[in-house]
Amino acid sequence: MSVQSVSLVEAVRLAALQEMRRDPTVWVLGEDVARGGLYGQYRDFLPEFGAERVVSTPISESTIMGAGLGAALVGTRPIIEMRIFDFVMCAMDELVNQIAKIRYMFGGQAKPSVVIRMPHGIWRNSAAQHSQTLESWFVHLPGVIVVTPSTPADAAGLLVTAIRSDDPVLFFDPKNLFPVTGEVASVIEPIPFGKARRVREGRDLTLVSWSAIMPAVEQAAATLAAEGINVDLLDLRTLWPWDREAVCASVEKTGRLLVVHEAVEAAGFGAEVVASVIEDLGPAGIKAARRLGAPRIPVPFAPPLEDAVKVTPDKIVAAARGTMR
Amino acid sequence: MSVQSVSLVEAVRLAALQEMRRDPTVWVLGEDVARGGLYGQYRDFLPEFGAERVVSTPISESTIMGAGLGAALVGTRPIIEMRIFDFVMCAMDELVNQIAKIRYMFGGQAKPSVVIRMPHGIWRNSAAQHSQTLESWFVHLPGVIVVTPSTPADAAGLLVTAIRSDDPVLFFDPKNLFPVTGEVASVIEPIPFGKARRVREGRDLTLVSWSAIMPAVEQAAATLAAEGINVDLLDLRTLWPWDREAVCASVEKTGRLLVVHEAVEAAGFGAEVVASVIEDLGPAGIKAARRLGAPRIPVPFAPPLEDAVKVTPDKIVAAARGTMR
């Protein structure tokens, strides 16, 4: 199987393309998708699949979400494109009260086979309403799968799995990593949900992260290695299901845990990881278990202010050193 | 100052009444509020304050929320009534992207002085769309205060504080506790946010909880006391700000922590409490730190199924015993 080096946005484009070619019930709806989408993630889809399967919609987020669900209920597999994550707030009834609950509430009669794509995170001084990342909310919401890839290969493989899933999948496209390149196979195989990827092997500290912040974490890990601190670095890739087993196994080995996320620290998914590890392993054997996230403020516009909320390699290195004391 | 014994719903009615009498800029909007509200929490408001200050609205949750904000920006202090929590999903853009961010985003120019009242929780087999409690979401959302009382006196005092607050307050009315009675002073004093209430003093285990589940927790604490396990029981009362100091001080004393909430355990606020305690005290001194919440499933309708998601005194006792091993 041949392999090519592509950007992350091209990788997800290829994944959706492959699945739309494979399965005629897969289609996409959202604003400007017929023009290729805001980031080119649907480039050239319109000529190949036509306006019935590549549906540019009005600015009607509730209906983009809700119509996607309705279309799933009659046997199609919609990819619901939200343009940016923040706009999902205009469609929360459809997502939270309908999509997430419908299979359960109707005792298994409904098959809400939708993928909801939400390019998320801090991106070029877009300020408070265009920079959010609330992925932990959806871990707390029964009925949905939460996918948060960070590499072209993972994004492609997980998107394939998402499209084939019968359950609703929230797919957090890491918009700040769209230009990042990596190798992707010409036939994209599905990657199972709930399996972390080990990025680096180490015995001193377990570092857990996901999504757009991963490159910063890797950079920090390299710096730490130069100081003689060897981290066991896991990219969770999906937050529900999440690879509790792999994290616990790693912490059993290192005795130390640092979870890093771009999102606000308070009540973020980092808390879940720390609490789970403490519950599974007991506090006794553990030397440190901490989180590093953003302060509890909206994302500001000006570069020096935005830097205050950003988790940077320096901050990660400092937090990691802190766990070693 | 005289004191009377009233139900929780009457206590919050009296609190809102007192504040509307005190401050002519306070008013209430929501569906059926002119008829007294769904639970009688605004009974007799219409005759006293008139239709301009007791505004029964169309079924337009986005606008109930957004108009409340707009009215705050011109100097009034709206109480935004959401009827039940789940309907706030129809108004999330207005809450998350507008209300929570407006003060910050505009550099302090805006004063979003609103109270958003959201009767929440599991209530009489109301099934998945009418039983949710996602309070932890809003701890993760910068810009809002999160209030979760469990007694008539706390609900009344915290509602007074909420109405006087210049910042947006999410007030989670514990709808299942509306009939519960307790003493309330005839002049309701504000209760500061961020101060836990010690319900029971003990040296064996720190038990932390809030809102509708508190009576079950108290019952469990009594059972445990009979077994010789004396719990230090804290009702957090507000989740942001929350009384991290009081919780840590208690765990320093007991060495054991159990956080109990009605909400789903995964990524609930219990995780934040556990992670914070581990970070502040370090794992070394702690013997156990756990959570007890609901399984990650929507709330089902039938009584025996609903029981599966309910946190009961028995489950709390069992979990508490588990931490003592």
Added chain:
Amino acid sequence: MQPQHNIRRLVELYSAMCRIRAFETAALTAHKEGVIPGPLHVSIGQEGVATGVCLNLRASDRITSNHRGHGHALAKGAGVQGMMRELFGREGGHCRGKGGSMHIADFSVGMLGANGVVSGGIPIAVGAAQGLKMTKSDAIAVCFFGDGAINRGPFLEGLNWAALYHLPVLFVCEDNGVAAFTRTEAVTAGPGVIARAASLGVPGETVDGNDVMAVDEAAGRLVAEVRSGKGPRLLQARTYRITGHTSTDAAAWRDPAEVAAAKTRDPIEKLANLLSERGVAASEIDGIRSAAEAEMAEAVADAKAAPWPDEAIAYDDVQDVGAVAFGGRA
């Protein structure tokens, strides 16, 4: 199909309405006895709408409903035993006891579910119609909602969308003049739902919802138009909710004279009178009604005797246990 209001059709309509009335009356009683848990919204007095519309549909057509959905479900052909067991929260309910009255659904007959959120069914119906069109089905979608729903955003978005993509969907606004405890006119500006629909590109018309034959005629025509690819249509059916908002609401704020007057316009009584005028024997008319009552009494007895669902099923029908439970398609 232009409905022929021959005796046979009238009897069909009458029987369908009687079954809804009997179902809901039995459910109300059971709820008062405390054997049906949770909230219960009945549509007593409104049976003409569900009946007149659904009797023009095929099994393959889909409907979405609101919180007041028993009539829509029954008229669409949902199994009575499964419905009653669902209301009781028992094993064998259509939703396995997970939904209850407010989430009644029977996908096997195209009933895609009641909804606890006002106007929640609108985008779902629109999407179902889009999916049906995309897959070249000749089935259509029908969306039932109340007059209260036209003040929520999804009404605008959904109708604009349906008109834009020329979707096979019939919107049915069941206009009983009231939303919970508020008269709709007190919270609804402008000339009404027909004008709103027209402004969004959806032609609509109004019918007396208590005249089941009028509903039958209009629905038959509109369903045919929708099915033939003419795009979405809206039907406003004016009716009256004789009972309160929920089973525990006496609607005491209404003038008793108003309710009494409304009872004289009861769609079931009206049709019974007509049947009698047309020469159908009183015994036959009563027989239809008592057959319906007997059917529902039996359903209640069955539901009462049915076992509770096993607690273990609370944990299925949802991906909740990680990778193992993930049911991907190869």
Added chain:
Amino acid sequence: MQPQHNIRRLVELYSAMCRIRAFETAALTAHKEGVIPGPLHVSIGQEGVATGVCLNLRASDRITSNHRGHGHALAKGAGVQGMMRELFGREGGHCRGKGGSMHIADFSVGMLGANGVVSGGIPIAVGAAQGLKMTKSDAIAVCFFGDGAINRGPFLEGLNWAALYHLPVLFVCEDNGVAAFTRTEAVTAGPGVIARAASLGVPGETVDGNDVMAVDEAAGRLVAEVRSGKGPRLLQARTYRITGHTSTDAAAWRDPAEVAAAKTRDPIEKLANLLSERGVAASEIDGIRSAAEAEMAEAVADAKAAPWPDEAIAYDDVQDVGAVAFGGRA
């Protein structure tokens, strides 16, 4: 006030439009140089709308805006230095550098903020009008939004609400025929915004938004009606967005001939020609324009020289540190 289109008024309108054009042209250049961060949406070609409407408002009136809000802010009287510094993310910006272009606001002149969410300003304006009415103010609220916003739910909810409570709010639909990269006609069913407003009880009218005098006249009239308690009104102003959706969008999908034709209808050129016809000297007309350009060049120079905000301020303007920070009122 019925606007008198004497020379004085024309000059006032011309000057206001020139200032908006000059501000945005300067900002575009600075953005291309990389000294303005983040997304930037300019309204070049649309200046007639903001100008014609806002010059009929009082300082106490409030406006809400959308993502394309520089013109609305300037026309409402927002301080230029504070605006430009905000776009640059510098100290002294109206939002202290926390908002940027998409969240431009100047509460001191009643400009309640741009908005990054399409139609986000609608409920806020409606609520502001309700608060103003409640407090017996004679101020009104004006709500600017694009043609794209009429397909989101808040449009329906907000207009119904305003009509219902008879609120002093003027809705201004700035109709440039396009929403991001999609022609509005391709996503908007029915006869249009005026019909939608009428169906919700809000009378509306259409004006050529590139004819600033026509906007001035219509807005003057509608503002007076709204202020006198006649209830909400809607003004649809047809215009054209000469530049792309954002500063980085060339809008290459548009036929160059279309853009060229639109440029001949440029509201600023049109008014310059009229002024000249009415005998105003070319030097005076040019003088107004170059004064505006000079003002904005100075604002850019000032903003470039202004210091970055101190990182410490990132942590204020939000309750984030617990009880201590809680600013309750006694």
